[in-house]
Amino acid sequence: MTEGPRGWGTPLHAAVLDATAVGPGATLLDLGCGTGLFARAAADRGARVTGVDRDPAAVAMASAEVPEGRFVVGTAEHPPAGPFDVVAAVQLLMHVVDPVAVLATAGRTGTVVAATVWGREDECDVRVFGEALAPWLDARPAADPVDLRGLAERAGLVVDRLDEVVCPFDYEDDDAVLGPLFDSALGRAVGRSAGPVALRDAVLDRLEPYRTDDGGYRLHNLFRVLVAHPG
Numbered sequence: 084m085t086e087g088p089r090g091w092g093t094p095l096h097a098a099v100l101d102a103t104a105v106g107p108g109a110t111l112l113d114l115g116c117g118t119g120l121f122a123r124a125a126a127d128r129g130a131r132v133t134g135v136d137r138d139p140a141a142v143a144m145a146s147a148e149v150p151e152g153r154f155v156v157g158t159a160e161h162p163p164a165g166p167f168d169v170v171a172a173v174q175l176l177m178h179v180v181d182p183v184a185v186l187a188t189a190g191r192t193g194t195v196v197a198a199t200v201w202g203r204e205d206e207c208d209v210r211v212f213g214e215a216l217a218p219w220l221d222a223r224p225a226a227d228p229v230d231l232r233g234l235a236e237r238a239g240l241v242v243d244r245l246d247e248v249v250c251p252f253d254y255e256d257d258d259a260v261l262g263p264l265f266d267s268a269l270g271r272a273v274g275r276s277a278g279p280v281a282l283r284d285a286v287l288d289r290l291e292p293y294r295t296d297d298g299g300y301r302l303h304n305l306f307r308v309l310v311a312h313p314g
């Protein structure tokens with residue numbers, strides 16, 4: 084995953100695989116597979132994994148991460164033909180134009196459909212990065228929370244369960260937090276207008292409540308996991 088420190092998604096991946104009972108021999112289609120960490124977790128449980136992502140670089144990394152899997156460049160809107168036991172959209176729906184269409188297609192491709200999304204802003208400590216950068220950004224309306232159940236129902240799916248999973252984002256020190264931020268397009272833009280020292284101070288100030296005894300930081304973020312089947 085590109086959204087946080089490496090490994091943060093492990094509890095989320097486990098929750099999806101537990102909730103969909105993925106085990107040896109299960110066929111799983113990973114929509115928006117990214118670098119393949121979810122696919123790796125599924126393959127480690129014995130699943131036969133197919134992954135699709137529109138980003139060729141991600142597909143290459145997923146192929147290296149899971150050599151026994153099959154990964155193709157393509158879209159979640161037009162996925163590889165099924166049927167699959169499980170079709171999973173892990174942290175994908177907020178990136179697609181029409182999440183209902185993606186879920187409806189998933190329902191025609193798999194016996195079980197799983198999808199995950201971020202919780203609301205107030206449920207995710209990573210909001211502190213946005214708060215720290217806010218003085219240098221145009222005011223923006225709060226993002227609407229994703230109504231995962233509503234999306235699934237509009238896609239013609241029957242919701243079996245909707246779980247909440249907390250994933251800690253652990254950073255070992257200031258550099259581990261600031262490095263990726265300064266490398267991001269947004270961080271670079273703010274760094275240019277605010278200056279790197281002001282940006283650094285603003286971020287570390289906001290992070291102070293999340294400091295751990297060993298000099299790192301721990302942010303708790305909530306995710307929602309939906310499991311559904313075609314109606």
Ligand SMILES: C[S@@+](CC[C@H](N)C(=O)[O-])C[C@H]1O[C@@H](n2cnc3c(N)ncnc32)[C@H](O)[C@@H]1O
Pocket residue numbers: 084085086092114115116117118119120121135136137138141157158159160172173174175178179
């Ligand atoms: C936030 S990443 C999540 C990656 C992976 N599922 C994970 O959880 O580690 C979103 C991924 O979805 C891919 N993506 C976005 N829109 C897509 C689409 N319409 N079809 C296929 N992949 C898409 C991006 O290229 C990116 O790799």
